[in-house]
Amino acid sequence: MWEYLKAGRLGAPENFFLERMANYSPDVFRTKLLGQDVAVFCGPAGNKLLFTNENKYVGSWLPKYLYKLVIFAPGTSKEVIEKETLDIRSNPLPGFLKPEALKEYIHIMDAMAKDHLEEHWAPYKEVKVFLLAKTYSFSFGCNLLMSVKDSKDIARMYGPFKEMLSGLSSLPINFPGTPFNRAVKASRIISEEVMAVVKQRRREIVENRETAIRTDILGKLLEGPEDDGLVCKRIVAFLLGSYNSVSVAITFTISHIAQYPHVYERVFQGMNI
Incomplete structure (x- = not known):
């Protein structure tokens, strides 16, 4: 270790x-x-x-202390963790993740990418790709999963989200002042923020508001039989799963394009067709 x-x-x-x-x-x-x-x-x-x-x-597997950190509240019993973990795994929502289903989100991806590049890339001669890619990945996840688009709302969640992630590779020592302890506190904040969005959407659905009609993942989850607690855990799990994988893929793609000018030219030409 x-x-x-x-x-x-x-x-x-x-x-x-x-x-x-x-x-x-x-x-x-x-x-x-x-x-x-x-x-x-x-x-x-x-x-x-x-x-x-x-x-x-x-x-898929995580150490049990990490399940408590990123999905379950501290003190959750072993039996509850095992049962709800099985529930999450047994219904992975494959329909949401198939290429044909993701087509409906392409216009969202495209618009967000353009806005991100114009705001964070275009004004500068040099940028740190990985840091910006992580910011973009989290913003995109919030939008696609929960239709959270306001920059202030995203920033409010992003701080504790990063703090929570820092605890994933730390020693599981839950004493005040340790990285793991700070991550546990941050995970509670993230869960509260996501649960607030879930409950708000649930109220909109019950009251038949027009704002409840959205095509995000949360809307599809709330159509199912799962309670709000499990829906919240799924959203947090999706945020975690999409964060590093997307940002790393973007970073390596940009790196390879920068290293091979002929590839850059082909990509540039393709964007202007």
Whole structure:
């Protein structure tokens, strides 16, 4: 555990894995991460095994203390965590995530990307892509999932959201002043903010307001049988799942385009067709 944290603080967490691949196996090895026994599958073959066999041979997993941190309130019983975690996994809403379903959000993605570039990129000669990509990813997630578009509302949630994320890779020591303790407090704030949006939308639906008719993920969730608490947990889980994956993909895409001018020219030409 300490070796992994040390490698991360030195800015090279990959060394933790590369050393074990060299010492044990370049394909799969067993180790400990943050006190948890894990098996690490390496390389393209390992990725293919995991991503093509989810819910068949393997399933998504987080240490139990992280479930309490990012989804469940502190003090939630083990039985409740296991039951609601199973409920979340058993209904992954595949229809929302299929390419044909995502088409209806393309105009939202396009408009948000243009606004983001004009505000945060165009005025500057140099930008830090990863930081801006994370800001964009969170804003996009709030819009797509809950139709939260106001910059003040997004900023109010983004601060504790980042604080919560910082606790994911910290030691699970819940004492005042520790990163994990700050993350636990931040997770409560995020849950309260999301729950407020869920309850407001529920009221709009009950009162048959026109504002309740929206095409976001929250609206689709509220059409189902799940209670507001589980809906809130799903939204938080979706925010977490979409944050780093989208921002990392954007960053690597921009990096590769910058490294290969001929690719940039092709992309630029395609945008002006």
